[in-house]
Amino acid sequence: MDGMHDLGGKQGFGPVRYTRNAQAFHAAWEVRVNGLYSLAVKLGIFNMDEYRHAIERMEPRHYLAASYYERSLTSLATLCVEKGVVTVGELEQRAHGHFPLAAPSAPGRTNVAGRERFVPGDRVRVRMDYVPGHVRMPGYIRGKTGVVVNESPVYPFPDAHAHAIEAADEPTYDVRFDAAELWPDSADAAFVHVGVFQSYLERVAPGA
């Protein structure tokens, strides 16, 4: 989905609030959320793709205003309700107030037909796919051309794995993009490397 989470290249944000030796946690409840969601994953209530997708489904204003661990908490609660572990009524009763959850999921998809195997040096284009469910293709590479640098071992296909749809595991390709092609005339000179699932890629004919 083209959700609020897809932040790469968005403009208007100010300086990074950087401090040396910054902490991962700032409050005891954040540590508890981290433990509780890990427990839910360990118990098989949901997988990491479902977890990420439930964060993406948060109402955009809630997503932007929430801290990292509030997003984690919202995903955890949403999935526990959707999986029938607990009702929202029980959660709200226990929390003594409203408990905002993420919006319902749109359909997922299985692997793209006619996936190709690539080797380092191949030129590839990211397909112009618009996916209503979970997808791990950041919007800034859609339709863009890059060069394959490496291949990873196969992974569950996230577009399917977040929606309990059958799919073959597939490799991801480390694809190198030139920032000047991603954002012509409005990016610092750099190469941007993205781990791109095989289903998102098509070959660019040599010389094209």
Place this chain on the structure above:
Amino acid sequence: MSDQLSLQQGTASVEQRVAAIEAAFDARGMKPGEVVRELTHLAQEQWVPQNGARVVARAWTDPDFRRRLLANGRDAVAELGLALPRHHRHLVVLENTPTLQNVICCTLCSCTAFTIIGLPPDWYKDLEYRARVVRQSRTVLHEMGLDLAPEIEIRVWDTTADTRYMVLPVQPPGTISWSEEKLAALVTRDAMIGVARL
């Protein structure tokens, strides 16, 4: 942290919401207290940047290990007794040179090789870093205190799949004969993310 414009009146605080989930888990015999204690220990005592620092120090002092690390990070860190979660199937180690700076990020969420380089710092998970570092890399690094000469190439690695990355920093000059232990003490999490040089 919640924006009251986006959340309806009467929204429970985050602390109340966490307590609600924990109580619901407890009522179902899922033993959240025990697991939270165990995971808190892991998060604060085991998943620390000192792990990655040991890997870097070994790579600086042992050329064969360095080769194995660059070829297959997951297998190489296992030699030091370090592991990644099962779903991180690949650890790619990115070697900096005097003319190359690698930087890692996750624009879609906040993925990191947390068992090796430590849980990500707050700024790594903030909207600013996620939105800007892919597009304004040199500017963002400058703002964070890292000034790179124009001839230094920047490569930004966006962690969009379950492959994980860590940066192998350049060994500081004048430390060539140092012991592995002393070298490891020099290595910071931020240098393994790639926003600092040593």
